[in-house]
Amino acid sequence: MDAIVNKRSTKPARERQNGIDRAIEILDALLRTHTPTTVGDLAKQIGAPRSTLYSITNRLIEAGILEQVGDEGTVYFGQTAHLYGRAYADANPLHRRCREALDRLAMQTAATAQLCALRGNKYVVVDTRDGTGVFRITTDIGVEVPIPWTASGRLLLDHMSAAEIMDFIPDEDFQLPDGRLVEANDFVADIARARAEGSCITNGLSDPFTCCLAAPIRDRRGIAVATLCFVVPVDSAPERKRGLLNRLVESAQELSDRPVSSR
Amino acid sequence: MDAIVNKRSTKPARERQNGIDRAIEILDALLRTHTPTTVGDLAKQIGAPRSTLYSITNRLIEAGILEQVGDEGTVYFGQTAHLYGRAYADANPLHRRCREALDRLAMQTAATAQLCALRGNKYVVVDTRDGTGVFRITTDIGVEVPIPWTASGRLLLDHMSAAEIMDFIPDEDFQLPDGRLVEANDFVADIARARAEGSCITNGLSDPFTCCLAAPIRDRRGIAVATLCFVVPVDSAPERKRGLLNRLVESAQELSDRPVSSR
DNA sequence: TCATTTTGTCCTTTATAGTGGACATTGTTC
DNA sequence: GAACAATGTCCACTATAAAGGACAAAATGA
Numbered sequence: 037m038d039a040i041v042n043k044r045s046t047k048p049a050r051e052r053q054n055g056i057d058r059a060i061e062i063l064d065a066l067l068r069t070h071t072p073t074t075v076g077d078l079a080k081q082i083g084a085p086r087s088t089l090y091s092i093t094n095r096l097i098e099a100g101i102l103e104q105v106g107d108e109g110t111v112y113f114g115q116t117a118h119l120y121g122r123a124y125a126d127a128n129p130l131h132r133r134c135r136e137a138l139d140r141l142a143m144q145t146a147a148t149a150q151l152c153a154l155r156g157n158k159y160v161v162v163d164t165r166d167g168t169g170v171f172r173i174t175t176d177i178g179v180e181v182p183i184p185w186t187a188s189g190r191l192l193l194d195h196m197s198a199a200e201i202m203d204f205i206p207d208e209d210f211q212l213p214d215g216r217l218v219e220a221n222d223f224v225a226d227i228a229r230a231r232a233e234g235s236c237i238t239n240g241l242s243d244p245f246t247c248c249l250a251a252p253i254r255d256r257r258g259i260a261v262a263t264l265c266f267v268v269p270v271d272s273a274p275e276r277k278r279g280l281l282n283r284l285v286e287s288a289q290e291l292s293d294r295p296v297s298s299r
Numbered sequence: 300m301d302a303i304v305n306k307r308s309t310k311p312a313r314e315r316q317n318g319i320d321r322a323i324e325i326l327d328a329l330l331r332t333h334t335p336t337t338v339g340d341l342a343k344q345i346g347a348p349r350s351t352l353y354s355i356t357n358r359l360i361e362a363g364i365l366e367q368v369g370d371e372g373t374v375y376f377g378q379t380a381h382l383y384g385r386a387y388a389d390a391n392p393l394h395r396r397c398r399e400a401l402d403r404l405a406m407q408t409a410a411t412a413q414l415c416a417l418r419g420n421k422y423v424v425v426d427t428r429d430g431t432g433v434f435r436i437t438t439d440i441g442v443e444v445p446i447p448w449t450a451s452g453r454l455l456l457d458h459m460s461a462a463e464i465m466d467f468i469p470d471e472d473f474q475l476p477d478g479r480l481v482e483a484n485d486f487v488a489d490i491a492r493a494r495a496e497g498s499c500i501t502n503g504l505s506d507p508f509t510c511c512l513a514a515p516i517r518d519r520r521g522i523a524v525a526t527l528c529f530v531v532p533v534d535s536a537p538e539r540k541r542g543l544l545n546r547l548v549e550s551a552q553e554l555s556d557r558p559v560s561s562r
Numbered sequence: 563t564c565a566t567t568t569t570g571t572c573c574t575t576t577a578t579a580g581t582g583g584a585c586a587t588t589g590t591t592c
Numbered sequence: 593g594a595a596c597a598a599t600g601t602c603c604a605c606t607a608t609a610a611a612g613g614a615c616a617a618a619a620t621g622a
Contacts (some may be wrong), residue, residue, distance in 0.1 A: 052578075053611095055579085056322055060358075060359075060362045066383075067382055067383060070390075085613090087570095088611070090569095090571080091610085096319075100418065117383040120326055120329075120330060120380040120441075121388075122384060123376050124366075124376035125381050176389070177386070315581070317608085317609075338600085347581095348580070350601085353600070567620070571616090576610095577609095577611095578608090578610095579607100580605105580606100580607090581604100581607095586599100586601090589597085589599090590598090591596075592594090
């Protein structure tokens, strides 16, 4: 049990935690499990006293950030959390434009279109438009996934040196869900190739039946801050994949800031 | 979107506040102002020491719940807040179905369609599909509005007695933006009529140029937990308003059909 | 049926986080 | 250029919240 691993900031797990830290741990635990959870379970997961969690969850419930789900004992995100999130999405110009692009892409292609980004040293799906086809591939928004499992992840690291990359990614994240190991050298080479080509494709990487196509959205410094991504069955026709990738690259370039000419 | 009214305690304004309370005050202040704000401003708004807010905002920024906006000094909601909100919206079955209904309604009618609910003793827009017409009426999601200003508000209170209603709504909320006063008796009568008719229409109430049409989504106990709502120009043709209202009532009834609790 | 586990609440203790200053910078205004 | 207003950081003090149990009640299972 990897109880108190604070991902984003390496802070020494003290014996006595700050209430805000505890609250954040609760929220992140719920995001990770992606399902309503009892307070006792939460306490176990994050290694905190139950009494502490009861008082904090009650306060968060009172504020509407959490809600009691169903009739018994589990809590999950509440309506206030939704309002906070909408405030973010509405205020963030890049995010707004990406949403429109997703709408367009999903509408035109009937494939699952996603907006992806980093969260700490993991990959997350930030937004998605699920495709309409029979093979409706869906992904949970916000669930953290090891970067080497994804096409987007390769693009999102393409401003880093090999050393930085290896330092950034936890060793265990190179192991795929089926047990295979992604070789560090291959991974670094993948990233260089993705950067050179301005896109990335993976076939049956994190899942044997899916193909991921990704294109980077870059800020003015040229750093990939997010990716647009299609998820389609791995056996889709090559020309369809090519067509999808072209659309993706085009949209992602429109969303990118124009690069700043060297100083 | 629980039926039980979200009771957000009127804090006894102690001299020394809990960190979590402070954090919630920060988030709610940002939701209220609906714009990136400096830490100093936040401190002024919620009456807290700047040093405290700096430490709390920094922690929230570290967690991604807040983000620094632009290059200077202001903070606003961050990507993590968005992920929390999406987790809520995806997990809440009623919310999911309402989103689909909004899509349908907005698509078919080209009017602005909204999902509204109570938050404490205020009315908020929870979700919206902005219309495509020339008079594109938009509302900020999550901003609290006095209940008497709205058509939906009348439906959302229709399980309360007159005394409960008057106790629930702050006196000052009966004053409209233009200074007019909503008479308590009229308001209670409005609510009774809305309940009897199963819908509510207001013309030029909170804004002289808009007409609001609303229909209630009820839980199995018959309590209105949310409303579907159209916002159109006040001078729209009566037959159009009637048609919109019919669609609204129909959709809202479909959403009321099954029990709301998630299991 | 009894034995376990889980749940929610309550209490005491003590490490510490929120406070209210001070301080040096930086940005504004006149 | 001086006067003023914000910004971000730091520090010492002490009210208080997280901790760690204890407890009854409810749920679970054997």
